[in-house]
Amino acid sequence: MGLITAEEYKASLNDGREVYYKGERIENVATHPDLSVPVNVMAIDYEMAEDPQDRKLAVMEDPETGEPISRYYYKPQNAEDLLNVHELIVRSSTLADGYIPLAHDIGADALNAIEITANILGNQDYIDRIQNYRKLLQEKDLATCAGVTDVKGNRMLRPSDPGQAHPDFYVHVVEKNTKGIIVRGAKMHITGAAYCNDIFVIPCRTMSEEDKDYAVAFAVPANTKGIKQVCRPFTSHIGPLEFPNKRPVRVHTDSLIIFDDVLVPWERVFLCGEWKYAATMVYNFALMHRRTGCAYRIPLSEQLVGVAAAIAEYNGISSAPHVREKLTDLVIYLETLKSLSKTACYDYVMRGGVAVPNPIATNMAKYHFAHNYHDVVKAIQDLTGGLVVTAPTYKDYQLPQLHDFIDKYLIANKKVSAENRLRMVDLIRRITRAELETICLHGEGSPMAERMTIFMEAREVLKQCKELVEEMAQVKKEK
Numbered sequence: 001m002g003l004i005t006a007e008e009y010k011a012s013l014n015d016g017r018e019v020y021y022k023g024e025r026i027e028n029v030a031t032h033p034d035l036s037v038p039v040n041v042m043a044i045d046y047e048m049a050e051d052p053q054d055r056k057l058a059v060m061e062d063p064e065t066g067e068p069i070s071r072y073y074y075k076p077q078n079a080e081d082l083l084n085v086h087e088l089i090v091r092s093s094t095l096a097d098g099y100i101p102l103a104h105d106i107g108a109d110a111l112n113a114i115e116i117t118a119n120i121l122g123n124q125d126y127i128d129r130i131q132n133y134r135k136l137l138q139e140k141d142l143a144t145c146a147g148v149t150d151v152k153g154n155r156m157l158r159p160s161d162p163g164q165a166h167p168d169f170y171v172h173v174v175e176k177n178t179k180g181i182i183v184r185g186a187k188m189h190i191t192g193a194a195y196c197n198d199i200f201v202i203p204c205r206t207m208s209e210e211d212k213d214y215a216v217a218f219a220v221p222a223n224t225k226g227i228k229q230v231c232r233p234f235t236s237h238i239g240p241l242e243f244p245n246k247r248p249v250r251v252h253t254d255s256l257i258i259f260d261d262v263l264v265p266w267e268r269v270f271l272c273g274e275w276k277y278a279a280t281m282v283y284n285f286a287l288m289h290r291r292t293g294c295a296y297r298i299p300l301s302e303q304l305v306g307v308a309a310a311i312a313e314y315n316g317i318s319s320a321p322h323v324r325e326k327l328t329d330l331v332i333y334l335e336t337l338k339s340l341s342k343t344a345c346y347d348y349v350m351r352g353g354v355a356v357p358n359p360i361a362t363n364m365a366k367y368h369f370a371h372n373y374h375d376v377v378k379a380i381q382d383l384t385g386g387l388v389v390t391a392p393t394y395k396d397y398q399l400p401q402l403h404d405f406i407d408k409y410l411i412a413n414k415k416v417s418a419e420n421r422l423r424m425v426d427l428i429r430r431i432t433r434a435e436l437e438t439i440c441l442h443g444e445g446s447p448m449a450e451r452m453t454i455f456m457e458a459r460e461v462l463k464q465c466k467e468l469v470e471e472m473a474q475v476k477k478e479k
Ligand SMILES: Cc1cc2nc3c(=O)[nH]c(=O)nc-3n(C[C@H](O)[C@H](O)[C@H](O)COP(=O)(O)OP(=O)(O)OC[C@H]3O[C@@H](n4cnc5c(N)ncnc54)[C@H](O)[C@@H]3O)c2cc1C
Pocket: 106, 145, 146, 147, 148, 149, 152, 155, 156, 157, 188, 189, 190, 191, 192, 254, 438, 439, 442, 443, 444, 445, 446, 448, 449
């Protein structure tokens, strides 16, 4: 079958899936007035494959069959493969105004994490199943997402802990039969699940022997019987109070996915009870997914630097020393993210036959982005001034009795019109909104998760540095 077009992708979503949005069951997500907006974002991945310029980045030749496949579904073997995907994510997110299209990237992170785990585990059934599934994804060019985060219940308790209010907070196996496994539980915040073809499910934490039923990984079509999705509400169109803007709104929604006794056929089961390997899977997923997250935050960070520079100029304060300081900090923020993200690809490591980005550099990049994000927003809000909250709306601006007064009084730098200043303020309000603050902090894992990984991965670095100074100090061996 090979690569599909954006239109074929959209048509594939009309498959009877059970998706709810703002209290209604949605007949067809691709034609719904709100949900079609993120569907169009996901479709960018397919449009790139059709575009003569972007195709070189989005599509590659399968070395085995010679067929064109999405670059995302190729198993990375070296730094070049990782860098190519990095560039692909940056380009696609630039086209999506700082969002990631999502059709293949997060699913590919889950795919690779499953293959790494199968290889480390050495289970030939799992190895064959994931390799066959990779081929199917390449052949059918399916859009996939990754369901990792369980609803979890009490975070301080293990999945099987009798202290939990019930045993279903983490997706788990409730029955095995000749056809496959029956799973129950719920995942939450799953981006793009409402408009992908297949959903990957992998554990979100380490498991103990008592938790072995929760050590489960699989992939299922989004329209499988028993899967119900509830999408979070989002702003899909620029409202009449904002200055008109012909660019399409770019946004995604995230689903609470309920698995109400869902049958997963054996050929799509990739982990089932091997509790020691739940950690291997989620750890490697997080690593690759943080690399993905950092790459797609580069275009977003460029927007943040851009609005800061623009509003400083529009307010006539560009040459003030404290403004230069803030702009310098923002450039350092952006360039550090870019450098660390690329370094992670160059300095890759091999895991279970797959090239993965450097664990310390990747987690540092994601931590740097998330930890400093609120300071970046603070700097932009500071440079913008109170207008970001109190600016008159476009509707006010249009009133004949107000228009000339607003033009007269809301100019700061006389070279920039009040309308342009207000347009920039609208954009600042959109790209620094509270919802994005949470996405930037928690997307790809909370900051503490990144710090814990850095510490764990840095044990060898700490040991080597300690040995270095012990040698310098000629420390005597302790008895
Ligand atoms: C917009 C958005 C999109 C997302 N997309 C996806 C997606 O596509 N797929 C996916 O699988 N996930 C997705 N996520 C989930 C994301 O990875 C999680 O939000 C993140 O891992 C934090 O988990 P949580 O939201 O359950 O918060 P919690 O885990 O409840 O964290 C809240 C706080 O509790 C602390 N905490 C949690 N557990 C413990 C503990 N045991 N001991 C001490 N402190 C603890 C944390 O450090 C944090 O400070 C998305 C999240 C967002 C916001």
